[in-house]
Amino acid sequence: MRIEGIFGSTIELLGKSVDLRAKNHNLIASNIANAETPNFVPKALAFDDELQSALKNNSSGQRSSAIPNQRHIPVRGVGTALQSVSGKVIETPAKTPGNDGNAVELENEMGKMAENQVLFNASVQLLTKKFDGLRTAIREGK
Amino acid sequence: MDFFSSMTVSSSALSAERTRMNLISSNLANASATRTPEGGPYKRKDAVFAATPMEGRFNRALDGATAQQVRKVEVTEIIEDKNPPRLQYDPSHPDANAQGYVAMPNVNVVEEMADMIGATRAYEANVTAVQAARNMALKTLEIGK
Numbered sequence: 001m002r003i004e005g006i007f008g009s010t011i012e013l014l015g016k017s018v019d020l021r022a023k024n025h026n027l028i029a030s031n032i033a034n035a036e037t038p039n040f041v042p043k044a045l046a047f048d049d050e051l052q053s054a055l056k057n058n059s060s061g062q063r064s065s066a067i068p069n070q071r072h073i074p075v076r077g078v079g080t081a082l083q084s085v086s087g088k089v090i091e092t093p094a095k096t097p098g099n100d101g102n103a104v105e106l107e108n109e110m111g112k113m114a115e116n117q118v119l120f121n122a123s124v125q126l127l128t129k130k131f132d133g134l135r136t137a138i139r140e141g142k
Numbered sequence: 143m144d145f146f147s148s149m150t151v152s153s154s155a156l157s158a159e160r161t162r163m164n165l166i167s168s169n170l171a172n173a174s175a176t177r178t179p180e181g182g183p184y185k186r187k188d189a190v191f192a193a194t195p196m197e198g199r200f201n202r203a204l205d206g207a208t209a210q211q212v213r214k215v216e217v218t219e220i221i222e223d224k225n226p227p228r229l230q231y232d233p234s235h236p237d238a239n240a241q242g243y244v245a246m247p248n249v250n251v252v253e254e255m256a257d258m259i260g261a262t263r264a265y266e267a268n269v270t271a272v273q274a275a276r277n278m279a280l281k282t283l284e285i286g287k
Contacts, residue, residue: 018282022145023208025278029148029271030212033155035264036162037191043211089211106267117274124281131286 007134012082013055014127020047020087021120027089028113031104039101042094042109047087057081145279147196147212152271154214159265161217162189166258173249176237184247186223191215223248 024045031042093103165187172184193213225248233242 022278025145025275026148026151026212027208029151029268029275030214032267032271033151033158033215034191034193034213035155035267036159036260037193037215040193040213045208087208089208106263110267110270113271113274117278120278121281124285127285128287 009055009082011127011130013051014123014130016051016082016085017123018120018127020045020051020085021116021123023087024116025113025120028109028116031109032106032113035102035104035106035109037102040104041091042104043089044092044112045087046090047085050085050087051082054081054085145275147209148275149272150196151212151214152268152275154216155268156265156272158189158191158215158217159261159268161220162191163258163261163265165189165220166254166261169247169249169254170251170258173247173251173254175247176235176244183227183245184249185227186225186247186249188221188223189217190219190221192218 024047027043027045031040031044034040034042094105094108097103169186175184178184192215194216196209196212196214227245227248229243230246231242232238232244235244238244
């Protein structure tokens with residue numbers, strides 16, 4: 001068994017998920033901060049589909065185009081499909097913008113923030129458990 | 143890209159909402175002030191909010207497309223309400239004109255109160271966003287503990 005094999009793609013996936021959720025939080029905080037700014041359109045980070053397809057590619061061993069030259073020696077964890085997922089910033093305007101052109105729905109943003117936070121914590125929790133499991137295995141269950 | 147930029151964004155909003163709250167207090171306090179240093183009755187004041195990109199971060203270029211979309215909020219100017227003063231009939235008032243009308247400030251107290259509730263709620267929402275960022279940052283410190 002290769003030594004890097006013990007980490008598998010789960011840790012990589014969870015790390016990426018934590019990273020993307022942190023970025024998403026910045027966008028949500030920006031939407032909440034501008035909840036009263038005229039003509040402001042709220043934004044969000046969409047990455048579910050990208051992450052899903054990257055996970056498929058990752059498990060089938062494909063390398064993404066992030067490697068600039070095919071003759072480069074691939075470094076594990078760098079340039080894999082998962083690593084190159086960066087999400088896409090999309091606009092999420094409210095269906096009925098206010099008279100000042102502001103399209104932020106505060107309730108919506110607060111809900112998204114709570115959801116994002118819970119999923120972030122879940123990813124961190126899973127990462128912690130994963131490392132705990134590895135540590136138990138290394139100590140032979142002692 | 144880190145949690146601190148989201149805290150910068152939220153705190154910019156907190157300060158903007160506080161400015162707005164100060165203006166609302168000023169409007170309410172002067173709702174019947176008929177004299178000002180500039181002359182004439184007090185005029186209602188309002189803050190203009192503008193979404194501004196994050197600046198002064200040398201690693202902005204490294205942050206990628208997401209960070210470029212993050213906007214903080216700034217009070218760009220404080221405007222005076224152009225609406226005409228409210229005329230109130232009170233011949234005994236020292237500032238009454240020849241017809242007995244006094245020019246009162248163009249402040250609508252009910253509107254100001256509603257605006258104040260809006261500012262309070264917006265402030266609270268941003269405090270929640272700061273708390274969320276803080277909790278998430280603390281949670282990451284638990285990885286590998």
